[in-house]
Amino acid sequence: MRKVWWKEAVAYQIYPRSFMDSNEDGIGDLQGVISKLDYLEALGIDVIWICPIYKSPNDDNGYDISDYYDILDDFGAMNDFDELLEECHRRGIRLIMDLVLNHTSDEHPWFIESCSSRDNPKRNYYIWRDGKNGAEPNNWESMFNGSAWEYDGHTEQYYLHLYSVKQPDLNMENPVVRQELISMIRWWLDKGIDGFRVDAITHIKKLPGLPDMPNPKHLRYVDAMTGHRNVEGIHEFLQQFKREAFADYDIMTVGEASGTPISEADKWIGEKNGAFNMIFQFEHVSLDFGPEGRWDCGPWSLDKLKQIMQKWQIGLDGVGWNALYLENHDQPRSVSRFGDPVKYHKESAKMLATFYMLMQGTPFIYQGQEIGMTNVHFHNLSEYRDVEIYNYYRERLMDGQDIEETMRRIRYRARDNARTPMQWNDSPHGGFSDVVPWIRVNPDYHCINVEQQLIDPDSILNYYKKLIVLRKSSGTLIYGKYGSYMDKHPDIFAYTRSLGDEVYLIVLNFYGNTPEFNIPQELGAYKRHIVLSNYEQDDSRLNHSFVMRPYEALVYKLD
Incomplete structure (x- = not known):
């Protein structure tokens, strides 16, 4: 397996509007990011992915770009970006940007x-x-x-416009458009950035003739996307971007690739043939979608989560590389979704971190995830800012749907759950700004914030630091093979990472109950050492059988 820097990195996603306000206008900015680089360095971050900062009318929070070559005034100016890039590199941190190719702003x-x-x-x-x-x-x-x-x-x-009415889709069939985009990509790479996260890339090719789709309203996230997602011929475009732009630079490229089947992994992320280094697949973050799609909130299944993660871990081994994540700017907070933010906030947040950070792939931490930020429960529609929410509310209202059920769905699924201001301390507005921010801070900032967790040795934040140190301490936890164990257990997720004679065993209780753990027979002969746990060390965890605590996570090194 080829060893490269981006496989060994830990990445951190910044949503700049909500990260840190430096000039007291209620909006996060580039100088605010610069002011927190020491914090990210101390966390152990190697790469920052920053969401769009280009000139934009901001209809879709910067993903509607009116000038690819300039910075939105809210965030600063190009000299602020140049300073950010320089300060990142001075600390040994690389910087990748969002690359939006499917559409522009209608003001471009x-x-x-x-x-x-x-x-x-x-x-x-x-x-x-x-x-x-x-x-x-x-x-x-x-x-x-x-x-x-x-x-x-x-x-x-x-x-x-596959997205907002103010985001007209570019015609990628026009070779002049592709050349315009390639020139723009090279312009940024020549400035010295270290790569791109590529937005909505599976939608750049449309089915010839643009035919009607079956039942598009209710199957929007499944069959209805066949007209504009992963359409045959898309790889001709992707290979051109790779050949004429990406391949000339030592960079990280990560495609947002919803609906990409693992059978096509070689085309997307193959070590030799792939268009990108990694892709963000969406299967595990779609587990709780109901029959009506994303807004229909249903229960999720640990059995299904095991199947999905194992499929990508085992299926990509020796073929390509995983991008590991539980949260981003479009997803609800993971501790509210897969954990217990009320009774077992600290334990479940740490367990979820252990779950994904030690798998094979490059882990991405979303801002605030490292302190266990939770979903926000706004009571009034007016408190939300995302254009998608208002479109959904209006459509439900026109269809005569129950308003309280609509608000329940919004509170659970809204992208704004991930976009409330970063909670730095317990001062007004969570230390994000000295003035009222563009979107209200989550009221739990009084008890969930960076300042308090920095001084608490048992905090979620300090646990993330330990996880990062552990991952970087062993080539096995980066390049080692993934092994699946206890596949049928209803509560426990267990897997190994192995390279040569070195083996790690990760054991996770995904619920608030207390299941019995029995060491798998084929691992019973190994001597076990606990190298990390989200509870106080307990020698009983070295027994062949014991009762797990709620949301317990254990990392063993096996000799």
């Missing part, structure tokens, strides 16, 4: 020209179609609810 100069007339040279930079029988060109639904088409009265055609 390309789109302004494109909608000026049907014969404008940039008309074909986007996807325009005539309506059919007085309606949209097809029945495609936006990922943000409602139609994926918007009518332009000036040119009397519709343009496609």
Whole structure:
């Protein structure tokens, strides 16, 4: 297996609007990020992924870009970015940026020209179609609810937007568009950044003819995406980006690749053939989706979680590399989703960290995850900021759905759960800002914050530090093979990492009950040493059989 720096790294995702406000305007900024680099260095971070900071009208929190070559005023200016990059590199921390290729803002100069007339040279930079029988060109639904088409009265055609109406999709079939994007990618890499997380990349190729899709409203996250997700021919585009941009630089590339089957892993992330170094797959963070899709909140299954993680761990071994994560700017907080934030907050947050941080792959920590930040329970719709939430609420209202059920779903699933301000201390607004922030801080900042956890040796934050040190201390925990154990146990997730004669065993109780653990027979001859636990050390854990504590996590080294 090829050894490279990005496999050995621990990455940290920053949502800059919510990370740290340096100029008292209630919005996080680049100088705020710079002020916290020492904190990230002490945590053990090697790579920062920063969400979009480009010029933008900010309809979708920066993913609607109006200028790829400039910085949004809210975050600072290009000289602030240059300082951030320099300060990261001075500390040995690499920086990767969000790369948004599927769409721009409707305020991007390309789109302004494109909608000026049907014969404008940039008309074909986007996807325009005539309506059919007085309606949209097809029945495609936006990922943000409602139609994926918007009518332009000036040119009397519709343009496609798979996301917000202010995010028109680029026409990747146009080779000039691809060259424009390649030039932009190289411009940033020449500035010295260390790679990209590539947004919504599976959607850049659309099915020829843009045909109707079956039942798109209710199957939006499954069959309905067949018209614009992982469409045959997408790899011609991806290989061009790799060949003409990425391949010339020693960088990390991570694709956001929903719906990518593991059978296509070699095309996406193969050591030799892959378009990217890693992809974020979505199977494990879709476990609690109900029959109606993402907003339909259902129970999740440990058995299914085991199947998914084992499939990717074993299936990618020797083929490609995993990107490991439980949270990001689009996902609810993991301790609220898979743990118990009330009765076993500390224990379950630590267990979840142990679960994913020691698997084969590059782990990504989302800001606040390292202190166990939880979902926020806003009571009023007006307290939310995400455009997706308002579209969903409006659609449910028009369909006559129960409002209280709608708000329950929003509180559980809203992307704003991950976007409340970082909780630095227990001063007003959690130390994020001296003024009222752009979105309200989670009220639990009084008891969940960085300052308190730094001085508590038993804190979630200090446990993350220990995990990172442990992972970096052993090539086995980076490059070692993954082995699956106790697959049928209803409460316990257990796996090994092995390389040569060195073996680690990770044992996790995923619930608040107390199941009995019995050492797997084939591991019984090994002498075990506990190298990390989320409870106080207890020699009974060295027995062949014992009762596990709620959400207990144990890491053994086997001799």
